[in-house]
Amino acid sequence: MNAVTRAQLISDATDPRLDDxxxxxxADREPQRGVIIAEGVNVVQRLARSPYRIRTVAGVPARLEALxxxxxxxxxxxxxxxKWALSDVVGFRVTRGVLASADRPPPVAAGSLIAAGSRFVVLESINDYENLGAVFRNCAAFGVDAVLLDPQCADPLYxxxxxxxxxHVFGVGFAVLDRPWPASLDLLRDAGVRLLAMTPRPSATALARLDRPDRWALLLGAEGPGLSEAALAAADEWVRIPMADGVDSLNVATAGAVALAHLTG
Structure with missing residues (x-):
């Protein structure tokens, strides 16, 4: 056992202690096992500082020493x-050299997050894992209190x-709006939160001209189609990012970052 990292040496990739x-x-492996997986030194460090309980850490010597x-x-x-045994375990080439598993938490009630915050991002049908992760990173950067997801969104903890x-997903509260969509947006409106729907439509208010409310929720739709007509109809106001001729949209995470900079600046 290493005196610094107290790591136990494993040479057999089939060792059941690595089953997490x-x-x-x-993608279904992690929910089936009730775990979250973190990759890389920085991500494992953030996981360790979060409320999530780490179960197991596995990595190459240099990364364990860094941790x-x-x-x-x-x-x-x-x-x-x-590194070869670690890659054999997970089924792909592990370049970050360390993984950690943690217990998956029980679902959080959306109402409790809404009652405690004033800045929200609401996501509709964001099922691309990379876009979803980038949105959470932006939310952490701009001090968003919570992210609320419709039932079609991908798993933020994948x-x-x-x-x-x-x-940063470990530090931003989130919940699924599991009532019928988009009627579930009434949870926010009933709490005095103004619903701001992002759309490139010319009739939307340019962000620079927006009269920023005290409590707001920014609605973002999936890459390509954007927000559904039903979600747009449920919003209190449409907002847009003015763009050059010939460009009608941005990546959803990029658009969200621009909007959050306006709303929180």
Whole structure:
């Protein structure tokens, strides 16, 4: 056992102690096992600072050494193995050299997040994991209190979303609006939150001219189609980013970042 990282050496990729990390190319593996997977030193560090309980850490010696101060305070199993064995376990080439698993938390009630905050992002049908992770990273950067997702959105705690968020998904509260969509947006409106729907339509208010409300929720739709007509109809106001001729839209995470800079600046 390494004195600094207290890691136990594993040489066999079939060792059952590594089962949390096995065959991660399948997106359904993590929910089935009740785990969250974090990749890379920075993301594991953020996971360790979050309320999520780390179960297991597995990595190559150099990455475990970099995490030694964090690992010293964890009540978790720590395993050391070489990069080839680690890649054999997960089913793809691991370039970040360290993985951690944590318990998946129970769902949070959207109402509790709405009652406690004033800045929200609401997502409709964002099912691209990378876009979802980037949105959460932006929300952390601009001090958004919580993210609310419609039932069609991807899992924010899936490995790829976690990775792109740089672990910031662990610090931003989120909940699924599980009532019929978009009627569930009434939870926000009834709490005095103004619903601002992002759309490139010319009739929308340019962000620079928006009279910013005290409590607001920014609605973002999926890459390509944007917000549905039903979601647009449910909003209190449409807002847009003025763009040059010939350009009608931005990546959803980029558009969200621009809008949040206006709303929080």
């Amino acid at each position: 990390f096995r065959d991660l190319m399948r 030694a101060p964090v690992l010293a305070g964890l009540d978790a199993e720590v395993y050391e193995l070489d 490995r790829r979303s976690v990775r792109v968020s740089m672990g």
